[in-house]
Amino acid sequence: MSTSTDAVASSNSPARQRLLEAATDLFYSEGIHSVGVDRIIEAAGVTRATMYKQFEGKEGLVLEYLRGEDSQLRGLFAQAAGASDDPDVLLELVIEGIAADIRDRHTRGCPFINAAAEYPDEGPVRALIGDHREWFRATLQHLAEAAGLVEPTEVAASLVLLRDAALVGGYLDGEDRVAPAFARTARGVIASHRP
Template sequence: MNTKDRIIEAADELFYSGSIRETSVDRIAERAGVTKKTLYYHFRSKDDLVAAYLEARDRPTRERYLAWAGTSGPMADRVVRMFTALSEHARREDWRGCGFLRAAVELADSQGHPALEVARRHKAGFEAWLAEELEQDGYGSAHELARLLMILLDGAIARMLVNRDPAYAMEAGQAARSLLLSRNDSMSAMYTD
């Protein structure tokens, strides 16, 4: 692993397990086994490092959710699998929620922060993935449904963080399934009338 990747990995561990603002550059450098000067050689600022940390989480996070949802069966079943796996994942002692949501909340008063743009892109990309999958499954209002699924997903994560209760993901999954089945029923009714 190269030096830059070691720094990002150290930042990931510290930012995710704690707080972005409370985690010092000194602590990240120490965890990565580099000097502060070396850290700043690779990242102009802590803000750039926070953005790089989130950027590094983007693809693995999407791949994890894709694996949870799977590629077989109707979307109503796939979203239930995704929420069920999220519920199981949230039972882990080291689960701290969505790193993108946590960063966006923590940095909400720092408009223009590069990490906010990374978080926005991640969430937009995730929503676009859902819309594409819904479209392929025959839903006419795929973009609207994808937005509603994102609200259920992010809402479940927020409620699990507040209440430390993974049941919120299971309940959100059932709500998502009901939503998709009701839209599927109304599509079927339109085609049979």
Template sequence: MDDEEARTRLLDAAEALFYAEGIQAVGMDRIRTESGVPLKRLYKVFPAKEALVTAYLDRRDRRWTASLRGAVSGAADPVEAVGAVFEWLARWFSEPDFRGCAFLNAYGELGTGPAAVLDVVRRHKTELRELLADAAGPGRGDLADQLLILVEGATVVAALDPGPDPARRAAAAAATLMRAGGGRG
């Protein structure tokens, strides 16, 4: 097993365990056991748990954001694009292993702890806000901020009560904001 294979196996195990059970609840020995990567190689690839957590969140950010961007990319106009965001969320919230936002979960567990982890969380939220600004259309920065609050709120509600309903309710609120010209002037 080379370092790249070990990295992939460790990240796969970390993502499954951290997302399902929490970062602090899962130790490095459990990651090693679940991944099948020898301890020496684990610490060669990720010298500390902070490095593994950062890499897990970074990889999840890239995949999550790319998937959401893909769902929005074919939209003909801002109304359709914003609707696509909430349709995508409804599908995500309905996945059997949905446990809320991995980034908010990490922040909730670690707070302002490890700087590298906090940087990934902040970058993810900035990217999400930029995606929403693109979806909302030019000159609608305030609307993007409002949409971000709807997305985050729906995600938290869905973490407590999984299923598509929180996304649908947030989509209705977003449609009201769009019709009201939210974020203009």
């Protein structure tokens, strides 16, 4: 019989971490559907039984990969909130963080947009992507409201759109060209909504 202690130990196991790291690298660099389970198992150096014990299949691994991406972005927001509680400063930190992400981490587009292209139908993957996007949009709207910006819903929608475009554009046109254009345009959106 499995206990909650077993579940925690399993979620923190070195084999699980290796599988998740291998899947994250491969899914992001090559695409989810083009990478087979055998390739992930080989890269992680685990057995097939270990893979299925940890994730109950490829979709479970895909979901965990996307949860990791979501968690990473939420962590950046939490880190920014720890640095300042001034909404104007937080908006600037968000802009700088997204520009840095375009340059340094997500150089092959947005992992959520990439995954959505591979999972066009409703299901757990699309639900997770939708939840992530709603959180991101709501968080930006809250920051815009706290900064006293006019039409904070529109500000948030514009910033989400700009991030989407910048992550795709960074992959197509180069991070050095797109990251500064994103930051400049995002600052313009914010400035145009000041009272």
